[in-house]
Amino acid sequence: MAELSVNIRRPLEFDRSRLNKQAKGLEVERLDSGIDSMPEGSMNSVTEQMENLNVISEIVTPSWAQFRTEDGDTFLHLAILHNCPDIAILLLQSDTSIIDLSNSSKQTPLHMSVIMGLLEVTRELVEARADLECTDNQGNTALHLACEQENLECISSLLDPLLTGSRGQRQNLEKHNYNGYTCLHIAVMKGHHEAVQKLLDSGADVNTREPNSGRTALHLAVEFQCREMVYLLIERGADVNRLMYNSCTALHLTAGRPDLEIQNRLFQLTNSELMPLLEFMDSDSEADWDIHSDCDMPLDYDDLQIGGHSLH
Template structure:
């Protein structure tokens, strides 16, 4: 069994500092479980404890109040977290069954991950389904502000995505409108990674196609141009994306085609963008530099060289 840390790959992204016009690195979400701090000996001890508990279907409901729910590792993981991490599905299912509508299902470890977050990270759609039916809260966020659906969108986990969107119909509008701590909505994440079917599904489910990142105001269409994804550009335009949407720095999606190789994207957006919005806005940095030079000229206008100004 592989006990290696569950982690996401680095995501190349950037933010725009709207005041100074500078590109800043966006903090990437950290999706790991802390599992590698668990030694083999500790893991085997926990498995033995699970065996001792004998979580069989014949156990009475009163057993739900037994101390096993209070067990925690040094990372804050419960036995349910560990069963999911180590793919012990039978134990996980039994614990879920004996914890229906119990806050135990929403226990967050030291990275604020619930069992639901870990079930998505570990690609366990059946466990995701059981957790949701048993009363797990899909709106809870981890230390990076991600709901379970954010994680499914970032990973491109279509099975978990389908379970979450079908089972969370009441909470879905709130989740789709919630950005993580990097400023990304679910639609931004699937756009960044080019998951076209998930982009289309989220829009059909009511996600705001023109939602702006909190980092710098990019819409999904801006992101599609950033990543030179022609098919995504076409899909978003067909779905009604606003081509005249401006970032916080005043840039349309067409402006982002400057210096890029895909001329077809540029031509499509040129034809659709309002004429008055096609010209690049003046650079704030250039304006600041010109102002600084003007101030310097005024500061030294009385400097004499060989008796002359």
Template sequence: MDLYRASRTGPMDFNTENRGPKAGKTASSNDDRLDSGLDSLKEEEYIEVAADLGRLRVQCAPQSSAEPQQDGAEWKREVTEDGDTYLHLAVIHEAPDMAIKMIDMSINDPFLNQQNYQRQTALHLAVVTVQPQVVDRLLRAGSDPTLVDNSGNTPLHIACRIGSLACFSLLTQNCPDQLQTILQMPNYNGQKCLHLVAMHGYLSLLENLISLGADINAQEQCNGRTALHLAVDLQNRDLVKLLISKGADVNSQTYGGHTAYHLTYGRDDEEIKKMLFDLTAGDLRDLSDTESEDSEDDYGDDEELESEDDDDDDEPYDDIRVMGQK
């Protein structure tokens, strides 16, 4: 299937992991741009792109050298108005044979890590579209798994968010030197990989992350919630039990001073509430009437801040100088 025909097909099939459309205009997300590439080209440019990519269908000997290939290929320098290379386009429109051909012609070449205008590499897009074969080939050819898109997500963050076990396994097994760094990297929402799998309730991925060395008590940077706080927020009993069995700290507090038990107030699952009540330190169980919602106070008490500002206004400034004089 060439890229031109791929761009002309209707809504794409649902993937085998039953998480919605693989790619195309039927899927929309603030984090992943799946409607780029050929969709942005003019009608007359479709033929030209297809012809250019067709010229790449050549027989080439496998490259064994560890050095980047210096073939001066013009196609490596071509980009669309979205900043997509031909490799980006092949991945977006799910033409794996063509993508793999380009990858094999670009081993250890910076071309593999070129980012489009949303800072997505071909590896990001291969994970977004759930193409494990392309993910594997990109990693083996020298793609950098630590690069982030314009939401601060590495490819592993994306695999954790969409719950792709195949892509997750490839990314964790093929980048051992960078793995611990990636596990500690928050995206621009302050969320690490562990938080993303907790938010979506992927139990097996969470177990894998913990076994790989992810900090089970890591706090989101925005409000200080741990995976256990998130599990309670979602009322995911199985996830709460799993986290507790793995040693999650039930006494960990958000930046607003709330434990996971505090988040059970007003929630329906009495089993979660009882479980956390029994485990939480006695002096951390009570929640004042004015702090019934964690989200209301995690960023501080606005009225208190305003009061402090008012107090400051009452004090005249006595250290202002004009032309050296008070």
């Protein structure tokens, strides 16, 4: 069998002294201004031209207020996000131009302060006239978020007339987020009684409907089976006869739901003319009834037939 001849190459050995000389030569060549090669007398001409130039040297230092992270956060956002209220207040007092700047999620510092529950920063921002109507990418104002988080202190600050009214600000309590809910709707769905009281005391309309199906706060309270909330809303003027877009009252929404106390209370208050969808199963008990038709069905049709037989 023939022998295999393997030729193994060794790594090249550099002459470092030679390499250094070449590098030094390149450096000298790179730094050569070419003045030595200029014709005699040219140097004086260049000097005269340089003296005649009117050069203003100004170093422009970007303001810290213009800083943005890749998520669009300012230093104020970051101070709030990292739970540093003292730094946040100092930044705010240093430059109020950053007060309403939003990040890539359209969150302003006011949104962030509510999310982080920083009451002191929230109050400082409101006093500094932060825009209460700014919405994030979900259409939520800071007050929407405060109601969502059931943060009563932040809600109080955002509604405090001493902080807002005296500076010409006005909280739009009928503003809907992108899901169609007002702050009152959110507080009701969260079962946050104190927040609901504060919103109503501040002028929120108890009968405002969300645009998707026309539910009021009372309809929502029934859906969430929050008995105390239902009673509170009725006490504060909720219209038990207000119809959804499909002609359902709050009473109709109690069908199939377990809390009969809510059902009984609404039955006592709802206009009887709005009850044609209800069929009483037992006349001896007001609670023993159910809805036997779909609320979407028009109420005034009496000529429906199946197989030639009238359904009326």
